[in-house]
Amino acid sequence: MKNTQTQKNLEAAFAGESMAYQRYLYFGKLARQLGNLEVAELFENTAKQETAHAFAHLDLVYASEKMTVQKLLQIAIEGELHESNYMYPEFEKTALDEAQIDAVLEFQEQALESKDHAEIFQKAAKRFKSLAFVEKHHAKKYQEALEIL
Numbered sequence: 001m002k003n004t005q006t007q008k009n010l011e012a013a014f015a016g017e018s019m020a021y022q023r024y025l026y027f028g029k030l031a032r033q034l035g036n037l038e039v040a041e042l043f044e045n046t047a048k049q050e051t052a053h054a055f056a057h058l059d060l061v062y063a064s065e066k067m068t069v070q071k072l073l074q075i076a077i078e079g080e081l082h083e084s085n086y087m088y089p090e091f092e093k094t095a096l097d098e099a100q101i102d103a104v105l106e107f108q109e110q111a112l113e114s115k116d117h118a119e120i121f122q123k124a125a126k127r128f129k130s131l132a133f134v135e136k137h138h139a140k141k142y143q144e145a146l147e148i149l
Ligand SMILES: [Fe+2]
Pocket: 017, 020, 049, 050, 053
C-alpha cells in the first residue's frame, strides 16, 4: 500500500472528509447565528458522519496492528513541525507580499501554536519512552523470578 496511488487517494479522501467535518461545524455555527436552527442541526449532524468517513480512510492509512504509541506521537510531531517550520512561514511570506496583514498575523499565531503542540507531543514521547523502558525492565525481572521458581 505504501507509495501507491491508492495510498495517496486515501490521504486525499481523508483530507476532504476532514475538511467537510470542520466546514459543516462552522456552517452550523453560522446558520445558528443567522437564526436557522434546523439547518444548523443538519450541518452539525452531517459533520458527525464526515468523521466516520474520515476514520474509515484512516483505518487503512494507519493499520492499527502496525502502530505503536511512539509511532503515533512521532507522526504527530512531524506534522506539527512541518506546519510551524515550513508551511506557516511560507504562507506568512506570501501574505506579506500580498499585503494581507490579517492573514500574516493569523499565520504567525498558528505557527506558534503548532510549535507548542510539537513540544507537548515531544514531552509525551520522552515520558512514555522512559516508562516503556521501566516496564520492560520490570517484565524482565518478573520473568527471571518466574524462571527460578
Ligand atoms: Fe463524507
